[in-house]
Amino acid sequence: MTAKHAALAEKFIADEPRINWHDETLWFVREKRDKAAHGLPEWEQLREWGSQIKNHTLSNLSNYLKEFEEKAKANGIFVHWAQDGAEHNKIIHQIIQKHKIQKIVKSKSMLTEECHLNEYLQQHNIEVVDTDLGERIVQFRKEPPSHIxxxxxxxxxxDVSETFHQHLGTEKGNNDPQYLTEAARQHLRNKFVESDLAITGVNFAVAETGGFVVCTNEGNADMGAHTAAVHIACMGFEKIIPRAEHLGVFLRLLARSATGQPITTYSSHFQKPRQGQEIHIVIVDNGRSKQLGREDFRNSLKCIRCAACFNTCPVYRRSGGHSYHTAVAGPIGSILNPNLDMKANADLPFASTLCGSCSNVCPVKINIHEQLWKWRQVIIAEGYADASKKIAMTAMAFLFSKPKVYRLAGKMGRTIMQVFPFLTNNKWNVWYKQREMPEPPKESFRDWYLKNGKINKNE
Structure with a gap:
């Protein structure tokens, strides 16, 4: 059984200097996003356009997917449909077998992570090399990515220096980023040249043209697709947009929200295969149609995978991506993954403060914090919450519905914290971990108001 978020987060926070660094680094990225957004007077208009285009597309999804398939086939692209991750993996395996492919490179694709493609290929003795620098690092370490x-x-x-020393033979203890990047570059260049197959993700698929766009900062998707004889692009069906002109909205939103850049370094358009090449596109459902049918949660399919919600989330920043035990972590993952497996991911919607910062930064206006709250209700109603959480929620419901009991409990709590602080400041109190308990007030706000409110009225 997979460990839950709280237990996995506890492992991550054991290294306090690291979590402080992780927290500060991601907040730095959030600040870059804010500067980039504030530099565009039309930023909120772009967000509104992006949201409305996605709303329209989701409401007419079958028409746009059919149009995309027709145009893509007319362009010479092979189109495949996969109901779930297993079918996605089998389709790719069949293409590999048909062409007797030996060398495979893959650029960053969260869909292939979601479908566990690497693990599937490894089980069939097929090696695949991740070419995104961050992905290659975690692949060496046999870890999943912690951020999309x-x-x-x-x-x-x-950590990277030690990993490269073990796998690439770099100088031990040389932590120079330029040196490490050059070592990775030299290592990957041969992989590109030798590859028979390139696998990429898809950022946007355009129904009007039958083409698709892949955005990278390293150019690794281009290097793979332009050298390999076969290119397979993997996309969830929500990546479709109606027209090419809509790219002008989403490309301006994506990079600014993700890294604070005006645009990604490479926004590569794939329209048709070059002479002698095959392009395949695998369009995957994997629970998306079910999510589309959930009125409260369909908006989550508007996501363009920018990770702005990760970078702003106080829980993600201090618990780390691996604590979410899924391919897509953070706030957006916490509303997507219960749809795939509610029982296995019942803990994730509770890994949030419901502060709303995720919704505030979302470039396509997904109401993430509201969906987190709604998922909690569904999970409780379906009986997937832990027994301790059920007991606590029942007790809180009773407490908050009985004003006299609430006031008595508050008075007792303040007294205990004042007179017997050791009863709350101990390792059994989860709120005390890595925190200082607040100094208890001498009186409740209600008591203060009853005294001072009357005085103010008389003035």
Whole structure:
């Protein structure tokens, strides 16, 4: 059984200097996003356009997917449909077998992480090399990515240096980022040249043209797709947009929200295969149609995978991506993953303060914090919450519905914290971990108001 978020987060927070660094680094990225957004007077208009385009697309999804398939086939692209991750993996395996492919490179694709493609291929003795630098680092370490844009953000340069020393033979203890990057570049260049197959993700698929766009900062998707004889692009069906002109909205939103850049370094358009090449696109459902049918949660399919919600979330920043035990972590993952497996991911919607910062920064206006709250209700109603949580929620419901009992409990709590602080300041109190308990007030706000409110009225 997979460990839950709280237990996995406890392992991450055991290294306090690392979590402080992780927290500060991600907040730095959030600040870059704010500066980039504030530099555009039309930023909120872009967000509104992006949201409305996605709303329209989701409401007419079957039409746009059919149009995309027709146009893509007319362009010479092979289109495949996969109901789930297992079918997605089998389709790719069949293409590999048909062409007797030996060398495979893959650029960053969260869908392939979701479908566990690497593990599937490894089980069939097929090696696949991740070419995104962060993805390659975690692949060496046999770890999943901890962030959908910054896969190795949980690691420091010293960790990368040691990993490269073990796998690439770099100088031990040399932590120079330029030296390490050059070592990775030299290592990966041969992989590109030798590859028979390139696998990429899809950021946007355009129904009007039958083409698709892949955004990277390293150019690794281009290097793979332009050297390999076969290119397979993997996409969830929500990546579809109606027209090419809509790219002008989403490309301006994506990079600013993700890393604070005006645009990604490479926004590569794939329209048709070059002479002698095959392009395949695998369109995957894997629970998305079920999510589309959930009125309270369909908006989550508007996500463009920028990770702005990760970078702003106080829980993610201090618990790390691996604590979410899923391919897509953070706030957006916490509303997507219960749809895939409610029992296994019942803990994730509770890994939030419901502060609303995720919704505030979302470039396509997904109401993430509201969906987290609604998922909690569904999970409780379906009986998937832990027994301790059920007991606590029942007790809180009773307490908050009985004003006299609430006031008595508050008075008792303040007294205990004042007279017997050791009863709350101990390792059994989960709120005390890594925190200082607040100094208890001498009186409740209600008592203060009853005294001072009357005085103010008389003035």
């Amino acid at each position: 844009v910054l896969p190795a953000i949980h690691l420091k340069k010293e």
